[in-house]
Amino acid sequence: MNLRTMNSRRMLPTLPATSVLTCVLVACLTLAASPALPSHASAQDVQVTGPLAGAPAVRRMRIYREGRLQLQPGFAITLQDQFDKAMVFTLQAQYHITDWLGVGVWGGYAGVHLNTDLTKQIKAQGVTTDRNRLSLPDRANFDQQIGQMQWMAALQLTFVPLRGKLALFQKLFVDADFHIFLGAAFVGLEERADVSSTGCNVACLNDSQTLRSSRVAIAPTFGAGLTMYLNDYLGLSVEWRGILFAWNRSGTDESGSPNGDFPDGEINSSDRFLSLNHMFQIGLTFYLPTEAHISE
Amino acid sequence: MKKSFSALLVLLAVVLLPLAGGTPWVQVARAQMDFSLDEAETDTPPADDAQSDSGADMTFDEGQAEGGEGADFGGGGGDVIGQLAAEDEGAQGATGDAAPRATASQEEVYAVQQVYALRINRVELLPSFAFTVNDPYVSHTALGLGLNYWFTNVLAVGVNFLWYQGLSSESDLNFFVRRSTRLAVPITEWQMGAHLNFTYVPLYGKFSAFNQFIFQWDAYIVGGVGLMRTRPVPVIDPEIRQFSYQMRVAFNVGMGLRVFLSRFLTFFTEFRDYAYLEKFENLEVALGGQRTDASTWFASGSTLVNNTTVQVGFTLFFPFTFEYHLPK
Numbered sequence: 296m297n298l299r300t301m302n303s304r305r306m307l308p309t310l311p312a313t314s315v316l317t318c319v320l321v322a323c324l325t326l327a328a329s330p331a332l333p334s335h336a337s338a339q340d341v342q343v344t345g346p347l348a349g350a351p352a353v354r355r356m357r358i359y360r361e362g363r364l365q366l367q368p369g370f371a372i373t374l375q376d377q378f379d380k381a382m383v384f385t386l387q388a389q390y391h392i393t394d395w396l397g398v399g400v401w402g403g404y405a406g407v408h409l410n411t412d413l414t415k416q417i418k419a420q421g422v423t424t425d426r427n428r429l430s431l432p433d434r435a436n437f438d439q440q441i442g443q444m445q446w447m448a449a450l451q452l453t454f455v456p457l458r459g460k461l462a463l464f465q466k467l468f469v470d471a472d473f474h475i476f477l478g479a480a481f482v483g484l485e486e487r488a489d490v491s492s493t494g495c496n497v498a499c500l501n502d503s504q505t506l507r508s509s510r511v512a513i514a515p516t517f518g519a520g521l522t523m524y525l526n527d528y529l530g531l532s533v534e535w536r537g538i539l540f541a542w543n544r545s546g547t548d549e550s551g552s553p554n555g556d557f558p559d560g561e562i563n564s565s566d567r568f569l570s571l572n573h574m575f576q577i578g579l580t581f582y583l584p585t586e587a588h589i590s591e
Numbered sequence: 592m593k594k595s596f597s598a599l600l601v602l603l604a605v606v607l608l609p610l611a612g613g614t615p616w617v618q619v620a621r622a623q624m625d626f627s628l629d630e631a632e633t634d635t636p637p638a639d640d641a642q643s644d645s646g647a648d649m650t651f652d653e654g655q656a657e658g659g660e661g662a663d664f665g666g667g668g669g670d671v672i673g674q675l676a677a678e679d680e681g682a683q684g685a686t687g688d689a690a691p692r693a694t695a696s697q698e699e700v701y702a703v704q705q706v707y708a709l710r711i712n713r714v715e716l717l718p719s720f721a722f723t724v725n726d727p728y729v730s731h732t733a734l735g736l737g738l739n740y741w742f743t744n745v746l747a748v749g750v751n752f753l754w755y756q757g758l759s760s761e762s763d764l765n766f767f768v769r770r771s772t773r774l775a776v777p778i779t780e781w782q783m784g785a786h787l788n789f790t791y792v793p794l795y796g797k798f799s800a801f802n803q804f805i806f807q808w809d810a811y812i813v814g815g816v817g818l819m820r821t822r823p824v825p826v827i828d829p830e831i832r833q834f835s836y837q838m839r840v841a842f843n844v845g846m847g848l849r850v851f852l853s854r855f856l857t858f859f860t861e862f863r864d865y866a867y868l869e870k871f872e873n874l875e876v877a878l879g880g881q882r883t884d885a886s887t888w889f890a891s892g893s894t895l896v897n898n899t900t901v902q903v904g905f906t907l908f909f910p911f912t913f914e915y916h917l918p919k
Contacts, residue, residue, distance in 0.1 A: 356799075377727050377764055395801065413727075413768070413776070422773035430771035437772075457806070461796030473798065547771040558770075568763075 357470060358588040359524055360391035360455060367532060369578025371403060377544050378414045378441040382407035385576060389453060397453040401478075404446050410438050429492040429560065430547035432500040439505045440546030442486040444572070447538065449516045451478025461523070470524040480516035480538050485509050487546030491561040503562075504546075514540035522580055527587040530580035538574075541567040707807040708854040709913050710741035710792075717859065719904025721753055725897065728765045729778050732758045735902055739790060747790040751817070751843075753900075755781040765826075777871040777890070778824045781898075782836045784865065786817025786843055807851040813863065814844040819898075823872035823889070832872065832888045841867035847902075855911040861902040868893035 367387040373380055384406055389399025410418075414437060421434035431437060457473040488506035495503065520534030543549075543566045548558040551565030559565065717737035723730060732755070739749030759780060769775050794810035819841045825832040845863025852858060870889050877887040 375724065375727055417768070417772045417774060420774060424773065427771055427773060431773075434772070456800055457798040458800075459796050459798030459806075459808075461794055461810075463794050471796065471798075545767065545771065547767065549767050549771065 354591065356458070356590040357524075357527070358394050358590055359470070359472070359527075359530075359582060360397060361394040361588065363391055363587075364583045365389040365391065365397065365399065365580060366583065367578040367580045369532070369534075369576050371536070371574045371576035373444070374573035374575055376411050378411055378438075379443050379544070380409040380411055381405040381444050381574075382409070383444075383447070383574065383576075385578065387578065391453075394458070395455045397455070398451075399453065400448065400450055402446070402448040405444050408443055414438050414441065428497065428500055429490070429495075429562065430545075430549075430558070432497075432504040436501075436504050440487045442484060442542050442544045442546060444482055445485050445509070446483040447480055449478045449480035449538075451476045451516065472522050473519070474522065475517070475519045477515070477517045480514045480540075482512045482514055482538060482540060483509065484512055484542055486543050487562055489561070489563045492548075493560060512540040512542065514538050520576075528582045528585035530582070532576075532578045532580050534576040534578070536574050536576060538572045539569065540572070541569040543567045544570070708851055708908070709744060710747070710908070711744045713741050713913065714909045715739040715741065715747065715749070716907045716909065717751075717904055719859075719861075719902045721900050721902040723898055723900050725899040728762055728776055729780075730760050730762065731755050731781055731898065731900075732760070733781075733784075733900075734758070735904065737906075745792040749788055749790065751784075751786045751788055751815075753784040753786075755783060761824075769826075775826050775874065777826055777874065779821050779869055779871065779896075780824050782820040782822075784817060784819040784841060786815050786841065786865070788813050788815030788817075788843060808849060810846060810848050812844075812846045813861070814842075816840065816842050817865075819865065819867055821867075821869060823870070825872060827872050827874055828876045828882070828888075831882055832885075834872070834888070837870070839867040839869065841865045841898075845900075849906065854913075855908040857906045857908075859902075859904060859906055863900050863902065865898040865900060867896055867898070869896040870894075 365388070367385075367389070369385040369387065371383040371385050373383070382405065383403040385401065385403040387399060387401040389397045389401075391397035417431070417437045418434055421431050421437060423431050423434060453474050453476040455472050455474045458470075459472070460468060460470050462468050485507050486509075488503065488508040490500070490503040490506070492500065516536060516538045518534055518536035520532055522530045522532040524530040543562070546562065547566070548560065548562050549566050549568070550556050551559030551561060551563065553559075715738070717735070717739065719735040719737065721733040721735050723732075733753040735751065735753045737749055737751040739747040741747040761778065765776050765778065790811050790813045792809045792811045796808060798806045798808060800806065817840075819839045820836040821839055822834040822836045825834060843863055843865045845861055847859055847861030847863075849857045849859040870893055873888055873890045876882060877884065881887055
């Protein structure tokens, strides 16, 4: 294992951002300028004439959401985790004003936490010196200094732009809809408590490693999902959710220096970095009342 | 005069008899009209004849008064939509649908609709943008181009090409870990990937947007084998070590969603995992003259790497048009 400190922040050569943007722009313009493409993007060019002209796209559609209460217990797992992977037990209650718009609350409790491979590596092979003693007082306790999401609650609006059905192997036909949502989330966080290396000896720093502080982060949340309806009142939902907030995931001193983006000898709020926290959720959806309306 | 008197009696009879209870032929005519309306517009059970009679009479009278099209309307000839709707929907108001049905009799409605866009014997071109989602250290973004040939409506064979070099970006995490824990995480750089793959469409459907537009879509699974050109990024001993790109055999499997914007243009998004055996940089630095020996730069053994990628792009089907083999 290499013990040297790497001074260079980026080891990977990359094209300048302008070059990448230029490539993407050229690709988009080329595609857009292609004479093969239709002059406008529109719904499929089904030319409906005769008795179907002017008729609604779907008749006798089951209105699963409008005027109904949706209850959805579920299970979520966080994605792209650096140090801690959380398994979250979720519950959602939502009232749908129309078939395409709902308002509700979502909450989750992170009951299980798993160390990522990086955390295990640091626990096994991390090196503590006088230079990094504040960030890593004792490698064996590294998993006790990392930040964790404990619970989440969100008030959100759900928008259902697409509604349809799908066939699996031409045998199983189920109604389905696609939804997106946007809201405000409150996230209960547990992070390493603030500590300063000034006047704190080795024992003090070792003790500080496992001290925790809790706070609530207010963050935007958004995502998208697909619901498949098994009958009038029961469905299966899969969903991706992102929650954007700043936190100190590693419990280390990374920033705060007045001279730039360097450690300042303190672990505090200046060491929090904005990150989009992903999670994937699967849930069982119940609708009340249990009977769905049928459109004209 | 006698003829005129006889004609007057007949005329009086015609006018007065309906007021007294109706003549037999008038009753027959009413019965036919009632029957037609019941069949076309209502699903009233026989036990409710009295109620349905009165309702049908009112509806019919309104139709007569508005346009005098009661014969066509009541007869229901050619009104396939109305009959189908009546069979399925049960009782519904008749007045709202009366107007468009005057011209509906010349149209045809098919019990089974044709597949919206046939794929068989068509070539699909797929320009795309790709990015990895499972690597917290390096974001491997790429520009992609794929080509598929559909030899059935649900099976295709194709190639997929991804160009990564110069488009990847390294996250701050690697630097922070090095600084805070004195651990270096070996990373790699990718130049390109070329893959042979098969595509199968097991799932298809359609979505309506706000009950106005219908979008056909399908979901597919894809898998295959290919080559990737990668090299380690010198992190452990960057002053000495320089790596060149080497070929790796990569297997891929994934699933995607394709939304038809027209019969030849679709939007697609795909989730695919490229798995291959990677040779990372050696975490140990040899001492002395061996430090410059390139054979000591690679770690012993290989590591299985999963490159989970999301691809987003458009597909173009060639030729743009096609003919259905079977009639509607």
